[in-house]
Amino acid sequence: MILSRIARALKDQNWLAVGIEFVIVILGVVIGFQVTAWNADRAEQDVITRQLHEVRDDIRADITAIELTRDASLWRLAAAEYLLTEANDGAGLRSMSTAPGGTVDATLLPTVTEADLPMLLARVNLIRGVTGRRTGYQSLVNGGSLRLIEAGELRSSIQRYYAGYDDFQRNLNTFRDIRSAALPVLFEHGFSLFSDHEIDTVLDAARNNPAFLAYLRTSRETGQFQTASILAREDEARALLALINAELDE
Template identity: 30%
Template sequence: MILRRVMEHVRTQNWLAVGIDFVIVVVGVFIGIQLGNWNESAAERRQLDRQLIAFADELERNLDELSSYRDAKQARLDAINEVRAALAEADGDVEEDTLNAGLFAVTAVTNYRPETVAFDDLAASDAFSTLAGTPLREEISKWEADVVYLQRLDRDALEHRDHIALPFITEHLSFAAVLARGQVAQAAGFTPSSFKNDRVAPEDLRTLDGVLAIRFGTIALSVVVAERLMQQTEDLIDLLPQEGSR
């Protein structure tokens, strides 16, 4: 209809009317584009809100996992401290259960594996870039960095176990006696070892103390990072929208 009217005005050489029609068309197109952009932006915002809510729920679940991880690491610190103190006082003679508990703490590695499905979905979305420069994005960056750091510490622990602790224990002590303490071995019906770990040769004491000390240091750092990550997770949850808040 607007095209017929423009053609009519051109035939009659009513240039003022042609100009008005042109302005009407341009304004209409502009408003249409703006409305389309607004609708698209609103849809992206709603999607981002849904993703942030899912991320908050995921973090809540990860907190429980992180707390269990921290407690397991702390228990291993206590076991290592106990056996190091016993070895220092007894000059190599130590209760078998105490020594095996300390050695088990060195060889058992707990890996932190947080649930990241919601976070990965959020990070891959185009709307995530709209958070750049906000306090929320800063907190997410700190949280992500410490998750990566904690997992790297776990990988370092595996390297120490596989290349230092296990070779020493299997050569100078009974790893079978240590393994028998594990729940998995017990559940699988592992036959108890005929060897006992109740004495460490004097020439091995210094090396064993170093093995225990190195592992203590990496576990202690994991505990520190885990506790920091727990606080960062709680702070992040406070910044994220919650279900029912929209």
């Protein structure tokens, strides 16, 4: 219809009408492109929002798993500290050298009761990890959406968080390798990894076997590193969750 009007105006040499019709055509093209761009941007933002919801669900699941690992780590450290103290080992938690992962406030450690004594060695031996969920993060990365998140702090926090997860898992694998190397010392005394053991038997081994005492000391040191790391990991997860909530609630 527009083309027919333009042709008629040209035939009549109505240059004003020709100009008006050309302006209408150009505006229509420009508006069409703009609407297409707006729709594309909205669709892209919808994808990012959906993926951030997935990341938020993953972080919430991570926090639940981290809390369990944090409690196990605090118990591991408390058990090692108790056994070394009772075995009259001189260096306590407060006086030990600062571990690479940072120090741990001794007041955070659970109180060891008589009912806990048979399981103390099992708690020392337990190195609990965190099976993190990465579904949302992988969607962001594989879909190329991570770079499109406008909030720079949120984008960098997501990257740091998942990089930190890989570092944390590598450290846990190192601690487990150390535990594996000590298995002959444990087996020498008839100690399995996660069974109950009489406290007097465990303390007697610590007092009379330098290798077993060294294992308990090493467990306390790696336990401090592990506990400091998981506490920092929990802080990172909660901070990231707050950033995502703020972004999605806008």
